[in-house]
Amino acid sequence: MTELLVFSEKNDLAFELVSKGREFAGALKMGLAAALLGEKAGAEANEYFAYGADRVYVGENPALAGFNAESYAEALYQIAQKNDAKILLIPSTKRGKELAPRVAQKLGAGCVTDATAVELKDGNLLISRYALGGNTVAGEVIKTAHKVITVMPKTFELGPKEDRKGEVVKADLNLKAPRARVVERQEKVGEKVDLETAEILVCIGRGLEKKEDLKIVEQLAKALGAEIGCTKSLCTDYQWLSEDRLVGLSGKKTSPRLVISLGISGQIQYTVGIRGARTAVAINKDKQAPIFAMSDYGIVGNLYEVVPMLAEKLKSA
Secondary structure (H helix, E strand, C coil), X not given: CCEEEECCCCHHHHHHHHHHHHHHHHHCCCEEEEEEECCCHHHHHHHHHHCCCCEEEEECCHHHCCCCHHHHHHHHHHHHHHCCEEEEEEECCHHHHHHHHHHHHHHCCEEEEEECEEEXXXXXXXXXXXXXXXXXXXXXXXXXXXXXXXXXXXXXXXXXXXXXXXXXXXXXXXXXXXXXXXXXXXXXXXXXCCHHHCCEEEEECCCCCCHHHHHHHHHHHHHHCCEEEECHHHHHHCCCCCHHHEECCCCECCCCCEEEEECCCCCHHHHCCCCCCCEEEEEECCCCCHHHHHCCEEEECCHHHHHHHHHHHHHHC
């Protein structure tokens, strides 16, 4: 039986793909499998079954210690070939986008990255992704026998966990030692921010007059339990915030439940990064600002007046 195979280095993102993959696999009359690679990888197998996987392939080969894209691509290729996996779903993380084209090349597969939606249409997977610098959304169908798709985090809803059993298969992998050897690892200096998985975002743009005024934004973010994002000028030109907080064409593509854009005009370079938001709110003193056209709610007003009031209301609530 052909299979739809899911892989992610992050379990929470894999569970999203497995939850939706259950629907795809059922409609396409495929089995649903997941690959767990690395040291003690099989420990989470039962969680994958609970979200819908029929089978879990566990690869604990020494070559998979740490993350080496070359070794992981070869492992997924071998699993896909031996088990007739025709569709491979991977999240659009940095590692996922490094891995996907490598696996696709080995499989002779078509590959689409940064999918913002995937749906079944006429027996095929119709994949949506931004095109022409984010000015439009393209619908694409992969025609090759094997298909590799990377999906933006939070694109799919996490399904309910069920009391299910599945089959754990020890993957018999023939892997060579990686050609590149990690000599040393050092902690990255600076903030650790993961905007791609944030549930709530407060984003700030050129409407902020000086760095010291970030305190206003931080108060709102704290009241909401939100992460702070920004437009390009605030991190690259002014260096008020780290590049890890950049949202848009040159930064992170996000899919939060709620995004609030403060003092941001709404040019495509920014809005491409928040189009996955379920609810968008904009605060801007220019009532003609393009950001209002793509927002569910808008407040025309000075952010220096509106944001503190909003933060206080949220605290009291």
